[in-house]
Structures are given as structure tokens and as C-alpha cells.
Amino acid sequence: MGAANMAALCLLAILAGTAVGEERKLSSHAATLADNSANLAFNLYHNMAKEKDLENILISPVVVASSLGLHLHAGLSELLTEVSNSTARNVTWKISGRLYGPSSVNFAEAFVKSSKKHYNYEHSKINFRDKRSAVKSINEWASKSTDGKLPEVTKDVDKTDGAMIINAMFFKPHWDEMFHHKMVDNRGFLVTRSFHVSVPMMHRTGLYHFHEDTENRLYVLSMPLAHKKSSMILIMPYHVEPLDRLEKLLTRKQLNSWLGKLEERAVAVSLPKVSMEVSHDLQKHLGELGLTEAVDKTKADLSNISGKKDLYLANVFHASALEWDTHGNPFDTSIFGSEKLKDPKLFYADHPFIFLVKDNMTDSILFIGRLQRPKGEKMRDEL
Ligand SMILES: *[C@@H]1O[C@H](CO)[C@@H](O)[C@H](O)[C@H]1NC(C)=O
Ligand SMILES: *[C@@H]1O[C@H](CO)[C@@H](O)[C@H](O)[C@H]1NC(C)=O
Numbered sequence: 001m002g003a004a005n006m007a008a009l010c011l012l013a014i015l016a017g018t019a020v021g022e023e024r025k026l027s028s029h030a031a032t033l034a035d036n037s038a039n040l041a042f043n044l045y046h047n048m049a050k051e052k053d054l055e056n057i058l059i060s061p062v063v064v065a066s067s068l069g070l071h072l073h074a075g076l077s078e079l080l081t082e083v084s085n086s087t088a089r090n091v092t093w094k095i096s097g098r099l100y101g102p103s104s105v106n107f108a109e110a111f112v113k114s115s116k117k118h119y120n121y122e123h124s125k126i127n128f129r130d131k132r133s134a135v136k137s138i139n140e141w142a143s144k145s146t147d148g149k150l151p152e153v154t155k156d157v158d159k160t161d162g163a164m165i166i167n168a169m170f171f172k173p174h175w176d177e178m179f180h181h182k183m184v185d186n187r188g189f190l191v192t193r194s195f196h197v198s199v200p201m202m203h204r205t206g207l208y209h210f211h212e213d214t215e216n217r218l219y220v221l222s223m224p225l226a227h228k229k230s231s232m233i234l235i236m237p238y239h240v241e242p243l244d245r246l247e248k249l250l251t252r253k254q255l256n257s258w259l260g261k262l263e264e265r266a267v268a269v270s271l272p273k274v275s276m277e278v279s280h281d282l283q284k285h286l287g288e289l290g291l292t293e294a295v296d297k298t299k300a301d302l303s304n305i306s307g308k309k310d311l312y313l314a315n316v317f318h319a320s321a322l323e324w325d326t327h328g329n330p331f332d333t334s335i336f337g338s339e340k341l342k343d344p345k346l347f348y349a350d351h352p353f354i355f356l357v358k359d360n361m362t363d364s365i366l367f368i369g370r371l372q373r374p375k376g377e378k379m380r381d382e383l
């Protein structure tokens with residue numbers, strides 16, 4: 001059994017081992033949550049990155065964990081409540097989950113009573129054999145629960161014999177120091193050396209934690225989100241190149257090593273001001289990583305949901321919209337014109353990069369992803 005699988009099993013053991021409703025302080029679970037979210041984040045990311053033709057990636061390991069566990073870990077549900085609290089964090093993070101059973105299923109009475117509270121799902125039945133209307137109602141639900149930010153989770157449901165879990169999310173980071181809404185202009189984003197798209201790019205110079213890894217030819221930048229309760233960490237090669245090289249380097253140990261080398265200094269940051277909508281079907285990946293038996297038709301035991309061992313998870317959709325925008329808290333104007341902002345390093349994100357959102361209090365990984373191809377018009381080939 002590989003290390004990845006061991007880590008995965010440990011995660012599930014923890015998720016399953018805590019009785020629902022048991023209240024413990026988040027802090028006592030913080031280290032475990034951090035470990036597990038990081039293991040899950042890197043395992044899922046690497047497994048997905050192997051997929052051919054997959055461009056953007058966007059996964060929230062803590063949401064995957066909570067929807068997989070079925071029994072929500074007390075600490076995990078507290079964490080999700082805390083990190084999506086718009087008052088405390090000034091973040092916009094809407095998380096919705098739904099379990100669709102095939103029309104033949106009889107939901108267990110206990111599940112019907114407690115699914116929202118204990119499993120964090122709404123649930124309903126759907127006739128997967130009528131694909132068109134199934135897809136339509138799934139997409140309508142996702143759109144409605146994200147205020148229209150995620151209009152389409154899927155175009156098709158290929159397996160029609162089991163249950164389906166969907167997580168639909170909308171995440172909009174609020175920077176601890178906002179970008180000026182007027183410091184935005186159109187630039188080229190280099191998807192590859194020869195394929196460029198036009199995107200609005202936002203610019204600002206500020207004090208940020210930054211590291212240049214000259215050996216690996218990449219930059220690491222940490223940008224705090226509102227009230228410094230979490231940060232957006234960006235990892236970008238010097239120049240446009242396929243991300244495989246960076247992805248091979250991307251381990252938890254390497255990330256921690258980079259983070260340990262960050263130094264505060266002036267950085268001139270330019271980021272695409274775009275929204276990305278990404279929908280992943282995790283069923284295959286969860287199976288390959290041995291994360292849960294619930295996706296295996298022959299082994300699944302969802303009797304707590306259906307009363308019988310007749311149900312498995314045929315589809316697990318994880319769909320998120322992320323809006324990169326200028327919004328955030330007012331910037332500190334007192335350092336303008338000061339020595340501190342002289343000679344900024346350039347972080348010009350006009351080519352594919354990897355990013356993570358990390359919670360400051362628990363160190364858990366809230367999101368991991370890559371922006372490889374933003375939406376935008378193809379630019380005319382230049383001579
Ligand atoms: C969100 O944060 C505010 C301010 O810190 C707090 O008063 C409120 O109880 C929190 N809400 C939830 C649902 O935890
Ligand atoms: C939260 O964000 C909104 C919109 O960006 C802003 O208007 C508001 O002042 C922020 N609130 C706090 C407490 O930072």
C-alpha cells in the first residue's frame with residue numbers, strides 16, 4: 001500500500017471515528033486537520049493532473065473531506081463554518097451539497113430527518129435514465145445555490161445506476177489590501193508560447209511575502225486575504241511553460257520549505273481579473289486513491305442512507321467558481337512613496353500558475369488549483 005493510500009485511510013478513519021454531534025474545540029483538531037487536508041489536497045491534485053486535456057483545476061480538500069466522510073468530523077464542520085463566515089472573514093464562500101438518489105431508492109427515515117444537519121446535504125430523488133431532465137435539474141440547482149455563478153456542473157451523467165453527490169461552491173477572495181479598480185487593463189495571457197488570450201489584468205504594488213527559488217526557476221508569493229485569516233499562495237515559473245515541472249516539485253515538504261523562505265518586501269503584482277468555473281467528477285479519482293469504498297459498486301455500504309446495501313456513489317461532482325477580483329479591504333496609504341515600496345520584485349502572472357488558499361489559524365488547505373487557461377478571446381498571432 002502506497003503512502004498516499006495510507007494517508008487517505010487515516011483521513012477516513014478520522015472522519016468515521018468521531019461520533020456525530022461530539023463537540024470538541026477546533027484547536028485540538030487543528031494539527032490533524034492541517035495534515036489531512038494537505039495530504040488530500042496533494043493526492044487529489046496529482047491524480048487529477050495526470051488527466052489528459054484537463055486545463056484548470058480547482059478543488060477544496062476540506063469540502064471533499066466533509067462530503068466524503070458522510071459522518072462529518074466535528075472539527076471539520078466547525079472549520080467549514082468558521083472559514084466561510086462572511087462577517088468574520090469578509091469572504092464570499094457559498095458551499096452547497098446535495099445527494100441525488102435514483103428514483104428506485106427509499107431513503108432511510110433517519111437519513112431523511114438528519115441529512116441536512118448531520119450530513120450537510122439536501123437530498124432528493126432523480127430519474128437518471130431521463131438524462132436530459134436530470135442534467136437540467138442538476139445544473140439549475142447548482143446555478144441557484146451559487147447565485148448564478150456556476151451555471152453548469154455537467155453536460156451528461158454517464159452512470160445512471162447509483163447515487164450522486166454534488167458540491168457546488170462560489171468562492172471570492174477579498175484581499176487584505178484591495179487592488180484599485182482603475183488599475184486594470186487588457187493584456188495577453190500566454191496559455192502556451194504560441195497561444196495567447198486577452199484578459200483583464202489587475203495591478204498593484206504592495207508589501208508581500210515573496211520568495212524567488214532560483215534553483216527551480218520559480219516565484220512564490222503569499223497574498224493575505226481579508227483580516228489575514230487566510231492567504232492565497234501563488235507558485236509560478238519564471239516564464240511560460242507546461243506546469244508538469246512545477247507539479248513534480250509540489251509536495252507538502254517542498255511547500256513548507258518555500259513558505260519558510262518567504263520574506264516581506266515590495267512586490268508589483270499583476271493578476272488576471274477573471275472568473276474560473278471548474279467542475280470535476282471525483283468518482284474515478286476517489287476510487288484510484290482508495291479514498292472511499294462508497295464509489296465501488298461491489299463494496300459500497302450506504303445503508304445508512306437507503307436502509308439497504310443497494311446504493312453506491314456513481315458520480316461525485318465537485319464544482320466551484322472562483323472570482324479573481326480587485327475587491328478587498330482598503331489599503332494602507334501611509335507607506336505610499338516610502339522607501340519600503342522602492343525596487344519592487346515583479347510578479348506578473350501572465351502565464352499558467354498553481355495556487356493554494358491556506359487557513360492561517362489551522363493551516364488547513366481550503367483550496368488548491370491551477371489557472372492554465374483563463375477565459376478570453378484568442379489573440380491574433382504576432383509575427
Ligand atoms: C461569524 O463571525 C461573527 C464575528 O466574528 C460571529 O459573531 C458569528 O457568530 C459567526 N457566525 C457563525 C455562524 O459562526
Ligand atoms: C467587506 O467587504 C466589503 C466588500 O468588499 C466591504 O465593503 C466591507 O467594508 C468589508 N468589511 C470589512 C469589515 O472589512
Ligand SMILES: *[C@@H]1O[C@H](CO)[C@@H](O)[C@H](O)[C@H]1NC(C)=O
Pocket residue numbers: 222224227228229230231360
Ligand atoms: C496570520 O495571522 C496573524 C495574526 O492576525 C498575522 O500576524 C499573520 O501575518 C498572519 N499570517 C498570514 C500568512 O497571513
Ligand SMILES: *[C@@H]1O[C@H](CO)[C@@H](O)[C@H](O)[C@H]1NC(C)=O
Pocket residue numbers: 301302303304
Ligand atoms: C451508520 O450509522 C451508525 C450510527 O450513526 C454508525 O455507527 C455506522 O457506522 C454507520 N454505518 C456506516 C456504514 O456508515
